[in-house]
Amino acid sequence: MKKSNGYSIEVSNLTKKFGDFVAVDSISFQVKKGEIFGFLGANGAGKSTAMRMLCGLLSPTSGEATVGGYDIFSETEKVKRSIGYMSQKFSLYEDLTIGENIEFYGGIYGLSKLQIKEKTEQLLEKFQLTEKRKSLISSLPLGWKQKLAFSVAIVHNPEIVFLDEPTGGVDPITRRQFWELIYEATNSGVTVFVTTHYMDEAEYCDRISMMSEGKIMAIGSPRDLKSEYSSSNVDEIFVKIARGGGK
Amino acid sequence: MKQFRAFVIKEFYHILRDYRTLLILLAMPPILILLFGYTITNEIQDAKIAILDYSKDATTSSIKSKLLAGNYFKLEYELNGLDEVEAIFRKGSIREAIVFESNFEENLAKTGIANIRIIADATDPNTASTLLSYTSSIIKSYLDEINENVEMPYSINTEIRMRYNEELRGAYLFVPGLITVILMLVSAMMTSISITREKELGTMESLLVSPMQPLQIIIAKMLPYLFLAIIDAVIILIVGNAVFGVPVRGSVLLLMVEGILFIITALSLGLLISTITSSQQVALMMSLMGLMLPTIILSGFIYPISNMPQIIQWLTHLIPAKWFNLIIKSIMLKGAGLDILWKETLILAGFAVFFISLSLKKFNIRLQK
Structure with missing residues (x-):
């Protein structure tokens, strides 16, 4: 049953164990509708595991969570319908054209032919790629691919989009453009859940959480966290937390 | 869907x-x-052979002509001594050599037994065994022919024990x-x-x-x-x-x-x-x-x-x-x-x-x- 209380994601005491190893240790947080929520942490801190549980790729060991108002244990299918996903590995098919990629991803999310056609035109126009309609994805520069991948990830108008280190390996200008796309999406009401390595990107988020050893060590807006940890930037907070949590 | x-x-x-x-x-x-x-076929066609005939009599020549009658074998060399066999095998120019012992016809008539040695190039064992089987079955059919009119059956010893499925x-x-x-x-x-x-x-x-x-x-x-x-x-x-x-x-x-x-x-x-x-x-x-x-x-x-x-x-x-x-x-x-x-x-x-x-x-x- 769908809950509607202004939150897109609600997580309480979510835990994932692999044998004896606790990858995610009883984390709790909420993400508001239309918010950009940054999920930070070192490699192995558990952020990917947490994200995979929310996307329905992994089943949690214990705890509770709803995504888009749907329970991630019992309503996985509805969860999947209300989310978009873009992984750190790039997720468009290189040997398909732009149009064919949209056709495919639109198709597996159940869009109609007409919707797919409209979306395709819209995207081609937006990125000024109309004359490249028939070219394969492999012929486009990486920055374009990533922007397209993001657009395709939200082609079915999901309520929430999960981005797993989406801007790996692109130049700062393209990264900036990518974030403009993210802002554009949130303006139309999409909630963005993003993991990142780049601390400057964390500043673009409405709120961030920092994970270390499976636990959320800090959560709040970048500004609040900076004053709480008396640091001038997110990078410093991150280092403080990684060293043992001293404020 | x-x-x-x-x-x-x-x-x-x-x-x-x-x-x-x-x-x-x-x-x-x-x-x-x-x-x-x-x-990659097992069927034999125009396999090159050499014949060393110590006897050179009527029987050996009719066996020879029988062997060469079909398009299975092609006579490449007529040899004069065993030492030559080794040499042409090394060159790889033949697949099989057939050696008739001396006094072949005489032995067959007197003792009822004559010997043929068949040597095959076994670097390709499948082909070799097929060749041997073809050869021995042709010799056997020749024997069957001559044994029809004889009281005590003649036999020719060949040194092979392979079988071949003719229908294959x-x-x-x-x-x-x-x-x-x-x-x-x-x-x-x-x-x-x-x-x-x-x-x-x-x-x-x-x-x-x-x-x-x-x-x-x-x-x-x-x-x-x-x-x-x-x-x-x-x-x-x-x-x-x-x-x-x-x-x-x-x-x-x-x-x-x-x-x-x-x-x-x-x-x-x-x-x-x-x-x-x-x-x-x-x-x-x-x-x-x-x-x-x-x-x-x-x-x-x-x-x-x-x-x-x-x-x-x-x-x-x-x-x-x-x-x-x-x-x-x-x-x-x-x-x-x-x-x-x-x-x-x-x-x-x-x-x-x-x-x-x-x-x-x-x-x-x-x-x-």
Whole structure:
């Protein structure tokens, strides 16, 4: 049953164990509708595991969570319908054209032919790629691919989009453009859940959480966290937390 | 269903875009048939031989002319001494040498026994044994002729104990065998590569996050290769029939159903491989080593199972291709129906069910990791 209380994601005491190893240790947080929520942490801190549980790729060991108002244990299918996903590995098919990629991803999310056609035109126009309609994805520069991948990830108008280190390996200008796309999406009401390595990107988020050893060590807006940890930037907070949590 | 269709269309795009692989998949069957049919054959034609005749009498010359009468053997050298035999074998210019002892006719008439030594180039053992069998059967037929009018039968000793099935025609054996091998290749190898490619590219995650069920994904991935495998089977049947006259004496429908059963088994083996590895290279090697080699060696395609050591014979029971090879040979060559083949069909179906459930289970477990 769908809950509607202004939150897109609600997580309480979510835990994932692999044998004896606790990858995610009883984390709790909420993400508001239309918010950009940054999920930070070192490699192995558990952020990917947490994200995979929310996307329905992994089943949690214990705890509770709803995504888009749907329970991630019992309503996985509805969860999947209300989310978009873009992984750190790039997720468009290189040997398909732009149009064919949209056709495919639109198709597996159940869009109609007409919707797919409209979306395709819209995207081609937006990125000024109309004359490249028939070219394969492999012929486009990486920055374009990533922007397209993001657009395709939200082609079915999901309520929430999960981005797993989406801007790996692109130049700062393209990264900036990518974030403009993210802002554009949130303006139309999409909630963005993003993991990142780049601390400057964390500043673009409405709120961030920092994970270390499976636990959320800090959560709040970048500004609040900076004053709480008396640091001038997110990078410093991150280092403080990684060293043992001293404020 | 709409989702499923979009997926299958995408898979076909992948296959059609990768035209090199597609070309290989479609051109390989006819090329292999022609190769097997014309080069790797057990039939003897114009085999070059040398004859060393110490006797040079009427009997030896009539045996010689009998040997050279058909188009099996072609006399390349008439030798004068045993030392020459070694030399021309080394040169590789003959496949077989035939030595008649001195006083051949006399020995035969007096003692009833004469000796011929047949030496074959055994670097290619299959051809060598075939040559020996041809030679000895020709000599035997000559003996049968002369023994008709004689009270005490003559005998000519030849030093070989090989048999040869005169009816054996290469194409009859390798066309069904080739269908088995190619179905395995297309189905198992291509599926495992196509699934591991999605993993390697990271698109698998996007698929699993989508509302598509894992089962739908798998079936959509397999369907194009099922289709391709059937096309390949049909190509082989047609070329085999048109070029080598290999018939389908049994029901074509039954053949197709059994074929699909085998393809499903092979597809799930491919899926199984793709759950074990996430790299295309490894998947390719595993399919080649783990599936293709056993299929080629242990299915009875090239080497007769009945000639294998007992332990290996038991081992072949575990090879699905062996059962399919039995089935397809019986249908095509003997015209056998389900009334005869029900046991083999059940075993094959058992394999299909077993491997599908195993690979689906493994696939689902992998999703949890």
